[in-house]
Structure formats: C-alpha cells, structure tokens
Amino acid sequence: MKKIAVILVLFISGCSQSQENKEKAKIPVIGFLDFLQDETLSQAKKGFFDALNDSGYRENDQTVHIIYRNAQNDQPTLVQACDYLISQNPVLIATCPTLSTITAVKRTQSIPLFMMVSPRPDLMKLTNEFGRGPRNLFGTFETLEYIDTAVAMIKTVLPGAKKVGTIFNQSEPQSVDALNRVQKACEQLGLQLEKLPVSNSNEAQLVVEALLRKKIDAFFALPDNTVFSGMEVIVKSCDRASVPVFTSEEGLVKRGALAAFGADMYQWGYQSGAQAAKFLRSQTTEGLSPQQVTVRKRVYNSEKAKQFGLAFDSTFTSVK
C-alpha cells in the first residue's frame, strides 16, 4: 500500500507541476496537434514553425511557447492529446493532418484552429446544412483541382501511356474523393485506370505488385497517409518493373517519384503558419477564413528522369 501511496503522490505532484508551468508562462501558448509521424507531414510542421519564426515568433526568444503533441497513429490518444492542448489554454491550435483537424473541431468551439494537410471543410463533412464550416476553423485547405493537372501531366510526359495504376486508402475520405477525381480525369484523357484498395502501409507492396501484373504504363500515387508512409516500397516495386511514379506532392518526388504537380507540403504548412502569425499580431480572427493552398508547382526528380530517359521542360523544377 505504501508504494501505491508514493505513486499517487508522485502522480498528483506531477499534475500540479504542469499547472505551475502554465502560470509561469505569460507568453502565448501555441498547441500543435499531429496524428502521426512521417517524412511528408513533418515538412508541413516545419513550414508552419518557419512561418512563425519569420514573423518573429520564436520559442527561443520567449515570444511564444509551443506545445507539440503527436498521437502516434492512435485515435484515443489523439483525443486525449487534443484535450491536453486545450487544457493548457493555448491562443491557437495548429492541426495536421485531417483527423487532427476533425478531432480538434469536435473538442473546442472557441480556440482558433489553424489546419494544414486537410481538405476543404465540406469535403471533411464539417459544414452544416447551410454550408457553413466551424467558426473557429482557419488555416489552409486543398481541393481536388490539382488532380486534373497532375493526371494530365502523365499524358504530356508519357504520350504513349494507356493504362494508369493507382492504390487508394479506403480508410481516408480524402483518398476516396481523390480517387473518384482521378477516375474522371483519366476518362477525359482516354486513359484506363486500374485501381486497388489498401488499408495500411503494410499491404502497400503486395497491392502494388498486383497492379504491376496488370501491365500498367504509369503509377499515380495519391497523396494519402498510406502513400506517405510507404512511398519507398512503392517506388522500389515500380522501379523493378520500369514503371514511372507520378504524384501530386513535392516531398514524394524527393522520395523517388518521377514527377508531380500539386501542393508543396512545406509551403502548405508555411501558409497556415503565416495566417497564425497574422492572428497572433492582430489578436483577432476578424478577416481570417480558411484559405486554399496557393503554392502548387510542377517538379521532377532529375535522377529518375535520367533513369527513364525522359526530358522535362522549364515549366518543371528539378528536385533532389
């Protein structure tokens, strides 16, 4: 019993300690709610904090206090991590990606939320019957427009392509929405789309191999969490079959895709961060609203281009 008592005392002192921290800090607290860790999402996070940095809000200068919590891909943890951030009375919470945004929207109606790597509120079904999104939701969203251009790019780079393969994640609404858009874009361009579902990155390799057996000319990697987590294995399989990978995110090109058109994750986070900085300066959300991503670009991987013997014109930027 004595030991249980000791643990209890430690526990309670731990609780009260975190209270003290809060009182000591008179500087604004910023929460950042992340659902999982991967290479691409961390780009958005870096962009967000760089934007704050550039506007003069730095943790080191004691101008802001940043509390970062990552739920490590576990939903009950995400809810609790969100509750913790809210309990620290932050002036704002940044959310990345979609599930963090949805969770935060459901947990607070007052704290301004700055989302990133999330689709437009109506695509997340966060709007009411009058089409209004949550009042405290700001930041940057993406629509599905980029898909049309990204798919059209396949036709320009590989004029002979007939069959395009893709995998999509059934467990992510934006992935399914994106797939439908890809399907439409392919039909318009006279491309045949072969699609297979995956539900987590462990299945990615097997499913990609199954697609490659259908003799696809190009692989289109939808930017969803499965692809973000399993990009390397997708590229490896496609490389073995000499099938180029197209996508819509620059970070994925760095990780081995041939070319992409779409939002730049770093810039996406940066745009949300700039909006958050504006809010920190003005102390009001007046005039702020969720914005569409502004920086989309065409990029290609020069190493892969050499490997496939393809040339890209000056509308594309080389990365690697």
Added chain:
Amino acid sequence: MNFYLTAVLLGLGFASLALGIFISMRIFNIPDITTDGSFTFGGAITAILLVNHVSLPVIFLAAFFGGAATGAITGFIHTKLKVNALLSGILVMTALYSINLAVMQRSNIPLMEVSSVFSSFKLFQNELTQQFFVLIIFVILIWQLISWMLKTDFGLAMRATGNNESMIRALGVNSNRMKIIGLGLANGLTALSGFLITQIQGFADINMGIGIVILGLGSVMIGEIFSKTFRIRSIAIQLAFVIAGSIVFRLLLAFALSIGIDAIYLKLVVALFVLTIVSIPNLKLSRD
C-alpha cells in the same frame, strides 16, 4: 483539472469494452479479436443513424445487437465450424472492416449538429459535468446488470464453461451455446463502448477500433491485479476493478501526455507506467 476529467470520461467510455473483454476472457481464456471490429461497428452504426436523426434508444439497441451479432458469428465459426477461436475472431474482425465501410459509406463521419446521448436530457450547464453524469449512470447500470447476470444460474454456468468445459458438459449444459451467447454479449458490450466513444469524440472513423482489444485486455489485467492484491472474490467488485482499470489506463496516458514526453517515447513511457502499476502488488507479496 478538466484535462484529467476528460481522461476519466474516456475511461468510462471504454469501461463497457473492458467488461466485454472480461466476459470473453472468462468464457474462453483467450483474447477475442472480434473486439477491434465490433467496437468500430458500434461506432459506425451510431454515427450513420445519428446523422440520419434516428432516435437514441433505437440507436442504442441497434449498436448493442449489431455488436452482439458479430460476437455470435465468431462463436458460431468457432464452435460449429471448429475453427480456432483466435482465428475466428481475426476472420470476423477482418470482414467487419468492409462491413463498417459499407455501413458508413465513407471512412469518417463527423457528428455535426446532431443530438447525442449527452444532449438528450440536459441536467448540467457544464458540458463535461453533464458527460460525466451520463457516463457514470450508464456505467453503473451496465456494471450492476452484468454483476447480477453473472450471479444467476445462467451466469454461473457461463463462468464454469471457461473454468472446466468437460465438467460443465457433464452437468448437461450446452457449452457451445454458452460460448456463442457469451461472445455475443461480450461484443454487444464492446459495441456499446463504440456507441459512447463515437459520441464523446464527436466522430466515427474506420480505424477507431485498431488495437482496441489490447486496451481492453490491459484494463482487465490491471483490474485483476487489484482483485488479487485485495483478495477479492465477489464478482461485482472484480468487475468494478476492471472498470477502474480502464480509467487508470486513460489517466496514465493523460499523465504521460502532460509531462511532455518526446512524442517518440510516448508509448514506451505509457507501457512503463502500466508495468509499474501492475508490478507493485507482486513486489510487495514476494517480500512477505
């Protein structure tokens, strides 16, 4: 302290799941993997019916019997088709992934501007107090009901099936039927957790059940350690400890989150906390 209160709320939300796991463990002595699917199934049914403005009592029953049906199917596959119990659970859980997607039509349903079990009868202004009150009543009811049920002749036969199947068969009890009913009940309770958690967090998601069986098992084990330490025989108090185990689990995670551990080590630290809690009583016993 609102933050710790929300952790308790989640713990209460998962209490019904922990009781479900307790029952399947008692009947089978193995973890019932169906849980991962039936939890999400309960959440999926709740979300889709809530956004279609179905009344709450109907949703409650639909979630319970939906979950119970999945458990009964696992029981049927195990007892009648003679498939290994673990595999039966895995199969039903895997199949439920598709069923859940079909029920929800998409992978995530946020509950926007719909009533919930917490808003249907308003007693407190404060949202958290209201949630706490509703959850406490709910959990006490379930706890009393299950305690009573396990003390009836039927419940005793059910517990005995887990302890000694040949004996109970010799006494003329149909042990297969016991297993099917027991698993049905367990997964019905699990689905009720899905019903509650969906309304606490405000959305249902296709992945909400992943790894949830581990959570329930953890709660049951923590509860059993308490029971063993205090030499509890009463089934009602054992169940109460299981519910406490569910809350302790959430509080430990809350504590880990609040002391600001590097995100990478979060799960390691939670595991160490749980290890500490469960090993204390044994350390004490070995010294005696």
